Amino acid sequence: MDEVFRRGWIREQGHLFLTSDGNEGIRSAAAIVFGFGVHQRCTWHIAHRARDWGPTSCAAAVENSVHWVFNAPTHEQLHERLRLFAQRWRMHAPQAVNSVLRKAPEAVSHWVATDFPIRPKTAAIAERHSLEYKRRLRSTRGLFRDDNLAALVRLIDLRHNCARQPGADWLQVAVRDLWPQPMQLHHSTAPPPPPPRPTTTAYTTRGT
Secondary structure, three states: OHHHHHOOOOOOOOOOEEEEOOOHHHHHHHHHHHOOOEEEEOHHHHHHHHHHHOOHHHHHHHHHHHHHHHOOOOHHHHHHHHHHHHHHHOOOOHHHHHHHHHHHHHHOHHHHOOOOOOOOOOOHHHHHHHHHHHHHHOOOOOOOOHHHHHHHHHHHHHHHHHHOOOOOOHHHHHHHHHOOOOOOOOOOOOOOOOOOOOOOOOOOOOOO
């Protein structure tokens, strides 16, 4: 977070919308570095934790019910679904209901925080992105230095973030970050051309 702040990668001037699970360390670090914050508690984590508080026989049903609540199309319908959820499960899974109701106020920030262009209600984007590290680094043994690892992670992040912004060129962003002088690259964001059609050549060699 210190590096994100130092490099000016936060577009919002003095404001941050943070989506995370209930980890207090992440929230405290964001408050220390950025000094502000609107926090959205990950609704997927709320649902996944709720199943741990319900009977084993209906754990999946409890989790699916919580997803149903937070997938409501409007803020008003979310409140109505939350009421129906509590009414349905209060007798069979009271601890799960209490857990969801306690966390619900922090799970609706994406409905009311209208000043932010991106307001994800779950941490799924970041968690899927972390799988890209595992995929690329699983067979890597030649980084040798932490600086090399940090550079590779930055490149993966840049490409991932630019892919979410139509027209953004991750390679140009990388060059601008690494070199102070502008550098023109022969690079295009257009999709690559299709591969050539396969051809078959028949030939014979003697003695083999």
